[in-house]
Amino acid sequence: MSFLRAFKYKRKDSLIHRLDPRSKFLLSIVLMSFSIVFLDLRILFAILIFQITLLGLAKTLREWVYSLRGLIFFFIIIFITQILFGGSLFTGFILSLRLIVLSSSMSWFFLSSTPEDIGRAMSAARIPIELTFSFIMAIRFIPVIYDEFQSIYDAQRSRGLELEKGGFRTRIRNLMPILIPLLVGTIRRTYEIADAMEVRAFGASPKRTSYKPLKFGRGDYFICLAAAILALLIFYLKLFLGLE
Amino acid sequence: MVEIVVENLFFKYPEAEDYALKSVNLVIKEGESIAILGENGAGKTTLAKNLNGLLKPTRGSVRIEGVDTRSLSVAKIARKIGFVCHNPDHQFFAETVEEEIRFGLRNFGFPEDEAEKSVQEALKTFGLEEYRSRNPFQLSGGEKKRLAMASIMVWHPELLILDEPTIGMDYAQRLNIQRVLKNLVSEGRSIVVITHDVDFAASLCERAIILSRGEVIGDGCLRKLLSDSEVVEKASLRKPFLIELEEEAGFSKMEEDFDEICDFLTRVFPKCRS
Numbered sequence: 001m002s003f004l005r006a007f008k009y010k011r012k013d014s015l016i017h018r019l020d021p022r023s024k025f026l027l028s029i030v031l032m033s034f035s036i037v038f039l040d041l042r043i044l045f046a047i048l049i050f051q052i053t054l055l056g057l058a059k060t061l062r063e064w065v066y067s068l069r070g071l072i073f074f075f076i077i078i079f080i081t082q083i084l085f086g087g088s089l090f091t092g093f094i095l096s097l098r099l100i101v102l103s104s105s106m107s108w109f110f111l112s113s114t115p116e117d118i119g120r121a122m123s124a125a126r127i128p129i130e131l132t133f134s135f136i137m138a139i140r141f142i143p144v145i146y147d148e149f150q151s152i153y154d155a156q157r158s159r160g161l162e163l164e165k166g167g168f169r170t171r172i173r174n175l176m177p178i179l180i181p182l183l184v185g186t187i188r189r190t191y192e193i194a195d196a197m198e199v200r201a202f203g204a205s206p207k208r209t210s211y212k213p214l215k216f217g218r219g220d221y222f223i224c225l226a227a228a229i230l231a232l233l234i235f236y237l238k239l240f241l242g243l244e
Numbered sequence: 245m246v247e248i249v250v251e252n253l254f255f256k257y258p259e260a261e262d263y264a265l266k267s268v269n270l271v272i273k274e275g276e277s278i279a280i281l282g283e284n285g286a287g288k289t290t291l292a293k294n295l296n297g298l299l300k301p302t303r304g305s306v307r308i309e310g311v312d313t314r315s316l317s318v319a320k321i322a323r324k325i326g327f328v329c330h331n332p333d334h335q336f337f338a339e340t341v342e343e344e345i346r347f348g349l350r351n352f353g354f355p356e357d358e359a360e361k362s363v364q365e366a367l368k369t370f371g372l373e374e375y376r377s378r379n380p381f382q383l384s385g386g387e388k389k390r391l392a393m394a395s396i397m398v399w400h401p402e403l404l405i406l407d408e409p410t411i412g413m414d415y416a417q418r419l420n421i422q423r424v425l426k427n428l429v430s431e432g433r434s435i436v437v438i439t440h441d442v443d444f445a446a447s448l449c450e451r452a453i454i455l456s457r458g459e460v461i462g463d464g465c466l467r468k469l470l471s472d473s474e475v476v477e478k479a480s481l482r483k484p485f486l487i488e489l490e491e492e493a494g495f496s497k498m499e500e501d502f503d504e505i506c507d508f509l510t511r512v513f514p515k516c517r518s
Contacts, residue, residue: 148334154298155335157318158327159395160351177347180337184381 008063008143010111015219016058021113021121023220027227030234031105035098037234040243044097051104060111067107074099115140120214129208137193145186152181246324246402246434248272248295252304255290263302264290266458272403272436277429279445279466280438282455283480288438289330291455292405295436297321323352326401330408330438332392336380341372344380345395352399362398369424370394386417393424403434410441422447442470446484454479 016024034047055064075096082092113121115136122132153163156177163174237243248271255265265287272278272295280288293299294306297313306313308321329335338344345366349359367373370390375383380391389409397404409425410418418441425448428435439445445452445466452469454462456479462469469475471487483491486506 151329151331152334154293155329155331157298158296158322158329159335159348160319160322160399162317162319162351177335177337181334184336185333 008110009114010060010063012059012112014057014059014112016054016108016112018217018219019112019223020214020216020220021109021117022124022214023216023223023227024109024113025121027223027230028105028109030227030230031108032102033231033234035101035105037238038243039094039098041094041097043237043243044094044101047101048097048104051101051108054108055104055111058108058112060108063111064104064107067103068100071099071103110139116212120210120212123208123210124214129203133202145182148185149178149182152178152185155181247274247309248325248403249307249310250295250304251307253291253294253301253306254303255287255294255299256302257290262458264458265294268304268460270453270460270463272434274402274434275432276434276451277449278434278436278451278453279449280436280453280455281440281442281445281479281481286455286479287458288455289407290458291453292327292407292436292438296325296327296405298327319351322348322401323399324402326396326399326404328393328396328404328406328409330411332388333381335392335395336388339379340377341380341383341391342367342376344391345398348395348399354399362400366394366398369397371420386413386420389413389417390421393421397428400433403436404428405436405438407438408440409437410439410444418444440481442481442484443486446470446486454481 031047031051034043038044052061052064055061078095078099079089079092081087082089082095118139119132119136122135123129161174161177163171165171166174250268250270250272253265253268254263256263268291280291282288290299294301294313297306297308297316297318300306300314308316308324313321336344338347342363345363346359349362354362367376370393372387372391372394375387375391380388383391389412393406393409406425409421413421422444425435425437429448435448437445437449449466451464452462452466453460454469454475461478462472462475467487470481470483471491473483476483489509
């Protein structure tokens with residue numbers, strides 16, 4: 001679960017946090033494309049260093065490093081499948097690196113943009129507010145539900161529940177005392193939120209204004225320019241130099 | 245009987261920058277009734293969770309009967325130290341009240357007939373007999389709280405830790421819980437109550453541990469500590485009504501003569517019996 005922390009907004013005052021979410025998102029997509037298109041060690045490393053710089057500028061390196069621990073599980077799976085299906089350890093290493101670059105490009109964006117920012121960016125892209133709102137709520141409630149899971153798990157452990165004990169069937173059955181309160185709580189919360197939203201006149205007027213309108217600044221044009229250059233670089237490296 | 249020794253305990257949550265508990269030293273002996281008091285975020289629940297092994301110390305140690313909690317499973321500790329968490333909705337999952345109470349006994353492998361007896365006893369103690377076949381989620385706030393306590397008390401842990409037992413309760417329900425807990429104390433069981441309700445604490449507990457910003461700023465006789473204006477203010481508390489009354493009425497050395505005040509009060513107000 002620690003892996004999720006890499007995607008949870010971290011309130012900081014930084015150059016990156018002040019950028020427009022649209023430009024950040026564009027750059028994230030371009031950086032992500034690198035990890036999908038290339039398997040070249042040099043390119044992946046270069047992108048990773050670039051990402052670390054961005055994360056450093058956003059003062060979120062600590063969260064990012066922490067999230068890498070959550071990825072260890074996936075690294076193990078990568079190495080095991082490589083060994084089982086006749087790949088080399090080197091390929092395992094490259095694939096792990098690719099995974100880091102992939103997740104970092106998204107975590108950089110999510111760590112420095114509030115869910116509201118993301119929502120505003122979606123609205124600016126003419127996505128209907130109902131959809132945007134559901135999306136923001138989903139992102140926002142992942143940590144809340146995770147905290148609740150932890151509290152429920154603690155409460156049941158205090159009643160002698162042991163998840164690590166027993167065979168497969170017992171373990172599944174032992175999950176019930178955790179899943180039922182979690183589900184009931186979540187459903188109940190959705191009703192409460194719906195009420196709270198209605199009380200505050202959600203959907204009363206089709207035209208919504210924003211407290212903090214999106215504004216493209218100089219930094220944003222710079223980020224977009226960087227994204228454009230990097231995107232061209234992908235084509236250049238792939239088509240003209242033929243790098244893998 | 246259970247004895248907990250907390251030595252130089254420091255605790256930090258993984259994401260936090262600061263310590264939630266700093267240099268806590270305590271001994272909890274058998275038969276004690278203790279209130280943990282302090283402002284919001286003082287570290288009360290964190291301390292309680294360190295006592296029953298849900299959290300393990302970052303530095304220092306918590307030992308239960310001489311054994312470090314790091315080497316014990318939560319379930320093993322729970323058999324001796326019951327912990328009632330503050331939100332009962334976090335633990336209900338069974339279809340009936342009765343089943344809910346039985347859950348702990350099943351986990352600890354109590355034999356069927358003994359379990360049945362304990363369940364009936366718990367239903368009676370907590371006044372839940374008429375609700376035995378109701379769904380726990382249909383109960384009212386106070387009833388849920390009682391069920392949560394019953395579902396822990398049912399296996400008779402030697403020490404009971406209650407996190408905010410009176411929150412959101414009306415006066416009658418609060419009195420009811422006070423009565424049940426008083427009975428436990430008089431039976432010689434140890435209880436630790438985390439609360440903001442100083443009157444509730446004063447009516448139940450002999451000893452107080454007062455926390456402020458993760459540090460113990462007072463540990464000892466509850467009445468003495470809660471008469472100390474400096475401590476009370478530092479922990480964002482207020483003095484219990486009886487202590488305020490003592491001061492207003494100008495009684496001296498009241499810590500020792502608390503019962504005397506009660507006698508005095510009942511003489512002056514014959515209808516008022518606490």
